[in-house]
Amino acid sequence: MEHNASLQLTTPGSRYSVRQRTGLALIGVGVLGLLVMLVGDGSLNPAFTMGVAMAGFLLGSGLLFADLLQQAPGVNNNGVWFSGATARGMAGWIMAIVFTGFYIILYWTPSNLEQLVRGTDALSAALRGRPSDQWFLYGLFYTLAILIMGARMLIKYRDNKYQIFRTISVMFFQLGLAFILPSLLLLLNEPEFYFSYFWPLKYDYLWPSTFSSLTQGPGLGIFLLFWTAVMTFVATPILTFFYGKRWYCSWVCGCGGLAETAGDPFRHLSDKSTKAWKVERWMVHSVLVFV
Structure with a gap:
């Protein structure tokens, strides 16, 4: 057979x-x-x-x-092409369908997540002073994924200082600046603000409506505008000039944080060709022009 x-x-x-x-x-x-x-x-x-x-x-x-x-610490890819999860096998397809389905439900039919949302009410009340919603649930799942798989990265690459510092960095920024701090701001009746997100990832921070809501809001509004402007027009260009986009995508951003942690077992599936790199450059710069 x-x-x-x-x-x-x-x-x-x-x-x-x-x-x-x-x-x-x-x-x-x-x-x-x-x-x-x-x-x-x-x-x-x-x-x-x-x-x-x-x-x-x-x-x-x-x-x-x-x-x-x-x-032994370090890169160990033994068996990755024989695993159903990491070799585009049945387990991998099931995972893809589950994750894609979750996002479809999250954005278009969030009422189907009602019981899951209610399960996080206590944590939401403690951090934000209000009942949970689908976005708090998603933020919790997202943060846990980075923390759990980040722990795996720290163990696997325990002999590599670069990997250790980078993993700790993305774990810190996701847990602290992208999950706990925005929740605490809501608890203090301040705007829900994500300090690790700015243009072009959080392009709406530069919209006039955002400026208006922050300046008319209580307390920290002016500081949040100042932070957005400095990170967008000063820090990002300078850091990108010296270090490339990795300073943000691999060390700060939640998207990159998930890719660097939960995505580590699947690195071998990405296209490493020069053609793929050229396509990525065109896509990145096209998005920058658009936003």
Whole structure:
């Protein structure tokens, strides 16, 4: 019978240790908890179910990453082309469909996430002083993904100072400046402002309506405008001239932070050709002109 590796969910011939199996089981509990909240009738306590799910992901990931300490640090791509998740196999396609579907629901039918949102009400009340919404839920998931996979990066590249500092940087900016600080500003009745986002990523910060709302708002409005102007017209051009776009995309930006952490196991799938690099340059500069 012909062997088709693309239909396998696991690495052919793999043997998982007890610790790895326990970690996978805990992650399975986390996935199950989210599914129950997504399709359930709400009879279970949302906060408790969300807590169990998050604990499953955190503890399970910790057990899986602990095995990296038994391996030599640095780049280790053994088996990546034989794994269903990292070789465009069945597991990879399932992940792609799940993530794409989540974004579709998030933007177009957020009411379907109601139970998941309610599961984060307690945390939202503590940080923002108000009930949760789909964007707080998304920010929480996004931040946890960077923190969890960032921990993996720190373990895997523990002998590389550049990787360590860069990973700590993106974890700090996502957790501190893109999640906690904007929430605390809302708690203090200040504008919800993301200090790590500015033009061109946050192009609406330069819109007249944004200027008006900040100047008419309480307290920090003028400072936030000053921060936006300095980062857009002074800091960004200077830093980009000396270090290229990596100073932001790889060290500060939440998008790059997710790519540098959660995207690390999939680096080999990206196109490394000169043609791809040229296409990227045209796309980047076209977007800059547009915004």
